[in-house]
Amino acid sequence: MDENRRLPTREPVGVHESLPPGWSVDTMEAPDLDDVLAIEEASFTNPWTRQMFQAEVQNVGISYGYVLRTPGWSVAAFCTIWVVLDEIHINNVAVRPECRGGGVGRMLLEFVLRLGAGLGARRATLEVRRSNLAALKLYERLGFAIAGARKNYYANPVEDALILWKESLERPPGSEGAGAT
Numbered sequence: 001m002d003e004n005r006r007l008p009t010r011e012p013v014g015v016h017e018s019l020p021p022g023w024s025v026d027t028m029e030a031p032d033l034d035d036v037l038a039i040e041e042a043s044f045t046n047p048w049t050r051q052m053f054q055a056e057v058q059n060v061g062i063s064y065g066y067v068l069r070t071p072g073w074s075v076a077a078f079c080t081i082w083v084v085l086d087e088i089h090i091n092n093v094a095v096r097p098e099c100r101g102g103g104v105g106r107m108l109l110e111f112v113l114r115l116g117a118g119l120g121a122r123r124a125t126l127e128v129r130r131s132n133l134a135a136l137k138l139y140e141r142l143g144f145a146i147a148g149a150r151k152n153y154y155a156n157p158v159e160d161a162l163i164l165w166k167e168s169l170e171r172p173p174g175s176e177g178a179g180a181t
C-alpha cells in the first residue's frame with residue numbers, strides 16, 4: 001500500500017473553488033454507505049452491494065470514493081475511481097434521482113478529474129452502456145470520446161459497453177510539478 005497515492009480532497013490544488021457555495025466533495029466513508037447504496041439501487045439494474053463499496057473504501061492507495069454534498073443532501077452523488085499509474089479509471093458514478101439534470105454529475109466528475117490531474121494523472125477512462133444516453137451526453141460534455149466497445153459486456157439486460165477516454169487532463173492552477181506516483 002502506497003499512502004502517497006491517496007487522493008486528498010482538502011489539498012490546496014484549487015479544485016474546491018469550482019463548487020457552488022455550501023457544496024463540498026469529501027472522501028467516501030463508512031457512514032455515507034447507506035445513502036450511497038440507496039442512490040446505487042435507484043440507478044442500476046445490477047447494483048453494487050454494500051460489500052463492494054466497503055472493499056472500495058478500504059482499498060486505500062488504489063481505489064478512491066467521493067461523495068458530493070449539497071446544503072439539501074448529505075450525499076447528492078458519488079463516484080468511485082481507481083488510479084492506475086497516470087490514468088484515472090472511473091468505476092461508478094451516480095446522482096440521486098431528485099438531483100439529476102442540474103449539473104451535479106458534471107461538477108462531481110470535473111472535481112474528481114481535476115483532483116487526479118493535480119496529482120499527476122494524464123488521462124481518464126470509463127465504460128458505459130451503449131443505451132445510456134444521459135451518461136454519454138455527460139461524458140461527451142466533459143471531453144470523453146468513444147474509443148471502442150466490449151460486446152455483450154453487461155448483463156440484465158445484456159448490452160455492449162462503450163469504452164471512453166479523455167486525454168490531456170487539465171491541471172488545476174498551482175499543481176504544476178505534481179507527478180504521478
Ligand SMILES: CC(C)(COP(=O)(O)OP(=O)(O)OC[C@H]1O[C@@H](n2cnc3c(N)ncnc32)[C@H](O)[C@@H]1OP(=O)(O)O)[C@@H](O)C(=O)NCCC(=O)NCCS
Pocket residue numbers: 043044093094095096099100101102103104105106107127128129132133134135137138139141
Ligand atoms: C448520468 C448521470 C450521472 C448524469 O448526472 P446529472 O447530474 O443528471 O447530469 P448533469 O445535470 O450534470 O448533466 C451533464 C450533461 O449531461 C446531459 N444530460 C444529463 N442528463 C441527461 C438526460 N437525461 N438526457 C440527455 N442529456 C442529459 C446534460 O444535458 C448536461 O449537458 P449540458 O451541461 O451541456 O446541458 C445521472 O443521470 C445518473 O446518475 N444516472 C444513473 C446512473 C448512471 O447511469 N451512471 C453512469 C454509469 S456509466
